[in-house]
Amino acid sequence: xxxxxxxxxxxxxxxxxxxxxxxxxxxxxxxxxxxxxxxxxxxxxxxxxxxxxxxxxxxxxxxxxxxxxxxxxxxxxxxxxxxxxxxxxxxxxxxxxxxxxxxxxxxxxxxxxxxxxxxxxxxxxxxxxxxxxxxxxxxxxxxxxxxxxxxxxxxxxxxxxxxxxxxxxxxxxxxxxxxxxxxxxxxxxxxxxxxxxxxxxxxxxxxxxxxxxxxxxxxxxxxxxxxxxxxxxxxxxxxxxxxxxxxxxxxxxxxxxxxxxxxxxxxxxxxxxxxxxxxxxxxxxxxxxxxxxxxxxxxxxxxxxxxxxxxxxxxxxxxxxxxxxxxxxxxxxxxxxxxxxxx
Numbered sequence: 001x002x003x004x005x006x007x008x009x010x011x012x013x014x015x016x017x018x019x020x021x022x023x024x025x026x027x028x029x030x031x032x033x034x035x036x037x038x039x040x041x042x043x044x045x046x047x048x049x050x051x052x053x054x055x056x057x058x059x060x061x062x063x064x065x066x067x068x069x070x071x072x073x074x075x076x077x078x079x080x081x082x083x084x085x086x087x088x089x090x091x092x093x094x095x096x097x098x099x100x101x102x103x104x105x106x107x108x109x110x111x112x113x114x115x116x117x118x119x120x121x122x123x124x125x126x127x128x129x130x131x132x133x134x135x136x137x138x139x140x141x142x143x144x145x146x147x148x149x150x151x152x153x154x155x156x157x158x159x160x161x162x163x164x165x166x167x168x169x170x171x172x173x174x175x176x177x178x179x180x181x182x183x184x185x186x187x188x189x190x191x192x193x194x195x196x197x198x199x200x201x202x203x204x205x206x207x208x209x210x211x212x213x214x215x216x217x218x219x220x221x222x223x224x225x226x227x228x229x230x231x232x233x234x235x236x237x238x239x240x241x242x243x244x245x246x247x248x249x250x251x252x253x254x255x256x257x258x259x260x261x262x263x264x265x266x267x268x269x270x271x272x273x274x275x276x277x278x279x280x281x282x283x284x285x286x287x288x289x290x291x292x293x294x295x296x297x298x299x300x301x302x303x304x305x306x307x308x309x310x311x312x313x314x315x316x317x318x319x320x321x322x323x324x325x326x327x328x329x330x331x332x333x334x335x336x337x338x339x340x341x342x343x
Contacts (some may be wrong), residue, residue: 001315002104017025024318026299027206030158033113033264036319037325039153039239039301039302041230042153042284042301043153043301043306043316045151045152046151046153046196046242046299046301046306047306047314047316049148049149049150049151049197050197050241050242050306050307050308050314051308051312051313052102052148053098053102053148053197053240053308054075054096054239054309054310054311054312054313054314055100055241055310055312056099056102056242057098057102057239057310058312061227061229062099063101065224065226065227066224066225067218067219067224067225067226068094068097068098068119068199068219069097069219069220069221069222069224070093070094070199070219070220070221070223070268071089071091071092071093071094071202071222071268072089072090072091072092072114072115072116072117072119072221072222073089073090073091073120073123073222073261077317082322084222085100085241089114089119089123089222090113090114090115090123090124091113091121091123091124092111092113092115092264092265093199093263093264093266093267093268094198094199094219094267095146095149095195095197095199095263095264095267096111096113096115096263096264096267097115099111099337101128102146104133104146106113107141107144110137110139110140110141111137111138111141112137113138113303117224124138124142124264124265130289138217138264140176141231141264141297142193142262142263142264143192144193145193145194146193146195146263149193149194149195149196149197150169150194150195150196151196151197151242151299151300153299153300153301154196154244154300159255160174162272178315182295185222186272189258192262192264193263193264193266194260194261194262194263195243195261195262195263195266195267196242196244197240197241197242197243197267197300198240198241198261198267198268198269198297199217199218199239199240199244199264199267199268199269200218200219200237200238200239200240200241200268200269200271201216201217201219201220201268201269201270201271201273202215202216202217202218202220202270202330202331202332203216203217203270203272203327203330203331205213208283212324214331214333214335215327215328215330215331215334216331216332216333217237217238217270217271217331217332217343218230218237218239218310218329218332219268220268225332226312227327229332229333230310230332230333231332231333231335232328232331232332232333232334232335232336232337233311234309234310234311235309235310235311235313235338236309236310236329236337237309237310237329237330237331238307238308238309238310238329238330239306239307239309240307241269241271241295241297241305241307241308241317242297242298242299242301242306243257243261243269243291243296243299243306243308244260244298244299244300245260245293246259246292246293246294246295246296246298247259247279247289247292247294248295249283249285249289252315253257255286255288255289255292259295266334271297271326271327271329272327273294273295273296273297274294274297274323274326275296275297275298275304275305275318275319275321275326276296276297276298276299276303276304276305276319277293277294277296278291278292278293278294279291279292279293279294281331292297297317301316303317303318303319304316304317304318304319305317313342317329317339317343318343319343321342324335324336325342325343326343328341
């Protein structure tokens with residue numbers, strides 16, 4: 001027998017374990033890098049989605065000589081464009097107006113809800129039982145999932161198997177994946193399509209008082225803003241931001257309930273509630289809510305959110321942004337402009 005093969009031996013158990021340990025260490029070192037690359041890719045895709053929404057607003061403005069409104073709905077005695085003769089409205093929000101400009105003509109043709117700024121009448125969700133064929137068509141349209149409205153980092157947070165809150169804040173039109181039986185306000189189990197992006201209604205879309213109205217966003221109740229309205233400059237004003245499902249607070253949801261946004265009826269949102277904010281004990285909702293997502297501009301990206309500005313550019317805004325800078329960034333006529341290093 002060849003002497004070379006006669007003296008050859010395999011790995012000992014110790015040597016094999018050492019090799020396995022080294023491979024495990026290498027995998028452990030590489031895995032975070034791989035995850036970081038994947039998240040960077042998801043964030044880039046998300047930024048592209050939200051940029052498409054801002055550009056759709058540009059096209060809408062070119063065709064209609066104004067931006068789309070935040071919503072066709074009146075809260076009693078509220079909103080910069082409030083009119084006592086229009087107590088109610090269809091309740092559709094920004095993204096519905098942008099469908100034709102996002103290559104969603106077929107879906108747009110399915111929508112029957114009135115989108116006139118002077119529309120008066122029932123909300124698009126109406127009464128389920130005995131509703132008109134138009135209302136049924138709107139419900140069917142609202143259940144579509146539009147890929148452009150989804151952030152891939154949202155994961156299961158962008159689920160559509162959800163119940164609809166018909167009785168709470170209709171101007172915000174909330175949807176949740178919670179057990180509806182525990183909250184009497186939940187009137188239906190329709191699976192509506194969600195959105196990870198909302199238009200900016202400013203510090204508060206319903207406050208016309210001096211010192212606050214200047215901080216209104218481009219998208220308010222029945223609003224008709226134009227590029228000329230944005231005196232702070234389109235490159236200094238937020239158009240769209242990301243949102244993730246949140247916990248609304250005691251009395252509306254339980255601590256583990258997640259509430260999201262219907263693209264049909266809840267695609268605008270005020271900026272005054274922060275960025276990636278979590279409940280603290282000072283919010284007064286109880287210790288079980290502490291650390292739960294607060295309703296705010298938010299995302300599942302580490303440390304911040306993607307925002308699209310009114311000039312069509314995108315900016316990743318860090319969650320440590322100060323209230324002063326955030327409010328100024330979301331207002332269209334507050335007279336304050338900050339360097340981008342501030343956010």
